[in-house]
Amino acid sequence: MPSDYRDFLELSYEELEELNLQAKEQRKKRVDPETIQEERVKWLTDTKGIKAVTVLFSDLEGRLHMLDYDKKFLLKSYDNLTFDGSSIRGFTAQRESDLRLALDWAAFYYAPADVFGSGKVLVFGEVIDKNGSHYVGDLRGVLKAFCKEQYEKNGYTLNAANEIEGFLFEGLDAERNFPLTGKFEYTNQGGYYHSLPGDPLREFIDLSAEVQRAMGFENEKDHPEVAPSQFEINYTYGDAVAAADQIQLYKLICRQVANQMGMTASFLPKPVVGVNGSGMHTNVSITNKAGKNLFWDPKGEEKISKMAWTFVDKILTHGNDICLLLNASVNAYRRLDPHFEAPNQIKASATDRGSMVRIPIGNEKSARVEVRSVGPDANPYAVLYTVFKTGLTGNVAKIKNLRQAERYLPDNIYTAIEDFKSAEWTTELLGEDVKARYAELKQASADRCPRLLGTVVKASEVQFHHEVYNQLLWGQF
Template sequence: MTTFATPETVREQISIQQALDAKYADNLAFERHLAANTCSDVVAEMERKVAESGVEFIYYMLPTLGAKVVAKMVPANHIARNLEKGIFFHRTALSDLQTSREGSLIGGGVEAKEFVGLPEPDTFQVLPWDTKVARMFCTAYEPPHFPGVGGCPLAVDSRNLLRMTHQAFTELHGLELRSGTEPEMTWKGEGLQGASKPDQSPAYQVENLERMRPIYQQVVGYAKAMGLDMIEGDYEDGGQLELNWMYDSVEKTADRLVTYRQICKQVAREQGVTASFMPKPYNGVMGNGCHHNLSLWDGETNVLIEPENPALHVSEIGRHAIGGILAHAVGSMMIMASTVNSYKRFWDIGQFAPSAVSWGLDSRSSLIRISGVGRIEYRVPDASVNPYLSHALLLASISEGLRLRIDPGNPEGAGLPVENLGKLPQTLGHAIEEFRNDELVATALPEGMRELLIELKEDEWARYCGAITQWDFDMYWESIP
């Protein structure tokens, strides 16, 4: 019998959410970061890197809730000043400066206060397509002079949320979550559409991969220059390319996915084509997914696998981790499939996108696929996903699975009875409702971020529901008497 946690049982135990409360109330977080940045050795090292690389400009960057990246450009000779003073942004920058249908700026309006982003020196990288430019990620804080909250981590910084969630997870369980993502994207340009017979997939064909050779060579070259250990790639469907890099800690994997997206957009500009991470560009072809491949590590031992259990592959720890993910798969859909278009993947029959809460042995129709290599392949996230939010929710769900020893039931494909665990939301509107109703998922995010995400997604859903499209004319213009 599958035992999913109830809100009552969650409240009775120490959780990641309780650990995060303390981290978000830490007024000294800014001071510690500032002290590390202004250490004389750090300043000297950064000035040396700038001088030796010939960098003249630096992008100080933060990922937004919508998985974009915002930045300010500063001449590189100000590196010491920026390490100390940081960069100030309008608070609504992290909600993509999105205006609601009613005309107000979501996230506090024009009156919203600024926040300060302190650079992270170890994220300094030179852009390979223009070596005069470098980039650095920043961590966002409430300005130190603000009463009460001054110096605390900013609640809507999704990148810092993932880092703090992983720290809390490791403190509670002594384990590290590692991840590898499989981002697919569609390229559009002359000669990029793969050739195949009717009703035959163009996937894997060398001829079609050759069509993409200038693109994949340039993407891989730039990616390797920016620290991604590229391992393989293939042609998936019409104009669709998937390139993968080596798995690592979830924080590094999320940063690399953001970096990879930037690289792909740059290559598209240089090649004179367009490239999109839109989850479902066309009917009848594969959508752009972004499967998350997860493993749990105690030091250098992967505790997810069970070598003595070749039939099911996963350990008891692995089963509980899967149980936690399945228990909150429905509630986390608003994050994993975050756009209106995301749900078109689940309506197109036969395109390998899961629709039910399930797990299986090497099953590409299950929500979670278990292979013989010791990893969980979580197949819901699509190419538009914010990887910081998706991994933060997975950590919270896995943590609950481990604490409450949640049983995921029997896997599909094992010849054992399988329990029906329910269906995934099929629209963004339904996903918003389920997000609200799942207490663990909702409280895995700080309150300010949670409410802002709901506001952004409700506005997107309302815009879609109110839009008059060609479909409406095709269905109703002549047919209604």
Template sequence: MNEQLSDFAKERGVEYFLISYTDLFGAQRAKLVPAAAIDDIQEGGAGFAGFASWLDMTPADPDLLAMPDSASAIQLPWKPEVAWVAADCTMNERLVEQAPRNVLKALVARAGERGMRVKTGVEPEFFLLSADGSEISDSHDTAEKPCYDQQALMRRYDVIAQICTYMQDLGWKPYQNDHEDANGQFEMNWEFDDALATADKHSFFKFMVKSVAEMHGLRATFMPKPIAGLTGSGCHAHISVWDGAGEVNRFASREDELGLSEEGRHFLGGIVRHATAYTAITNPTVNSYKRINAPRTASGATWAPNSVTWSGNNRTHMVRVPGPGRIELRLADGAANPYLLQAVIIAAGLDGIDTRADPGKRQDINMYTEGHLVEDAPRLPLNLLDALRELDRNGALKAALGEEFCEAYLKLKKDEWNAFVSHFSRWEKENAIDI
């Protein structure tokens, strides 16, 4: 039974609750509710106009009611009188099936019916920019190979350490932070958890990083490719499947060379089989395709895939098996919706188990220098429209994610693509003005 949020408020001195839901484009929408009114909101939901966010609704639709999930409540470490609570969207007393958190919860339940608990960890990367977002915030961060740069990391110590301390206070068990492969880019890691808990934490993490950056007069962005020529921001996901009690790793095997069970290989097979379709969700923006189809970056490598291949502990592939009992999907980027990222992983993996999918040949080459030798590997979509078409053609994945969600997502994302292609860029004028 859910805890009463009014009790949470009394115990912790919370004066306000941010009742938050995440829309199809990954934007977080919230209402600030005083603690004195939270009992009514917990019972009846916070009212929103769904059309006013990125959901496929109209101004004539009735109220969208965001029902707070008290299990997700997080007291803001930097503003402890406020607590953030993830909410599930309802309308006319039924779940809104296109709402991302509802999509994920349905898939978590489907895995649970099979006695499976999907556990995941994410590795979100982000840039710290100037307040107006026009340039890297650290003018001294200019190294050709800036990854793990000690000096650059410590020049942003105040920001990174503040966020990490907050994660420790929240019990997330963060374990490392680093300067990443692009100038101005960072990554922070915390312990893996059940897929829904990871998605809630991932959503809150993005809110927290942006908030702390603003306190320091900076701007944080998870945009996949904010700066031409530099490595883009990924969001690698580590995946394992456990028994219902969460005690036995069903992906682990002592007999397999990579430590991956037969069930784990079939799950991997689903991840491989459906990759070109779920790219529309793991890489959901026009800008995403400037990361996964990028030319060589200033550091010497993009650290992003452009083909559907898998390997052992080899970071140049879309999927790697870095250790026994888990796989890492390296495709997703910083724009990925935290809930939909987890949802497509589960959807693709369960289909792989159901169909006993074969992941295909393991590749151990350096894909950045020898990728042209792998002739039969599917190429990832070259742009958002190609990705959306792949998703629309994939009946199994659409069925797993739900008809209402897929119809809404494809409609709004195609509208976004049409808005992009109707824009006249400076490049077009500079290169065609004399025709």
């Protein structure tokens, strides 16, 4: 159909950035949700050229799901949006399939037309059970409730910034085609910080960064990473729920930009043996209502506070318990290889990058704790909920020299599943029902893959990976 007949909204990147930063500021200032809802509904009503609202939510494993609602329909029905939960892996059984989506109007994004389509805006949804309560399998809702509880009870704002690495590979659907080709093809072999201005990797990074800026990410730096065709695009911290939302958007943007270039952005932790894998280093801190960073202490060890060190000790205590939540796939355990700067040691260090937890150099504003063992394919809501709840309410083990003890994370998913299932702490984190469902999903993937990883990435690691999953591939077992 000729585009002359269409008149859908297309805003410049500068206009988009301004609108998204305004929305971000409202979220940071905790503006009353009803006030934000009224503003968004009025904007949608008054703004011509909006054809659809894309609602985003994530399943138990962290796959992002999207559905478009016609604007006119949504404005009439936003308080009663239903969907079939039995079609979402890890959600309800078929006999109890009806779930609802409530719109989190504060998590509203004005979207670039050349990436998401003209006349569209995005908003994150919260999954609601039949009885009207938050659905326990929606870990975004679980994280949001925990953050709210910590703010109301202790005055804490839970902050996070994630460094998400990925690979850019030649060709469309490189992951889905891996069982046929048996390999991934690099687009660039330059390595760390090295890329010519016009080569495909640099162009991909530039385009992705532009989209992120337009969506209010407040970028900091971007560059090629150590491995060939590997990238990292950094942006500023946010409160835990907003940070997790941005992880989902980051991966969505990268995949879409790569797709438009005829390539594939992959967030497999170790798609190629023999080069560095991809991580999602998770930097966290906590501020009080006055904005003071509670992890900072200029006189403390490594200039972080006793509160921060207790937080670290609890993460180390439960390192094996929570490993499956931070490293959620068969392929993730290839990355935990000490030969490639991998953080497989359950210890804390200011300098050793093989440690699960690192204490970066910081100041009053930037003092933080960095959990380095996280894979980029993990459910971001599960990651931040696990890290913060464990660090704040977990236990401290009576292990001699806990912070430097010779302890290691699992080197395969089978051990990680056993540790996860046997741990009392993971039951406290997720509840028995959600814990059992999550373990079952992980076991199903593991059972389709060799128990021993070996030295070659197997087709099944990719084919049955939760981010690559579709019914057609899963049925070929």
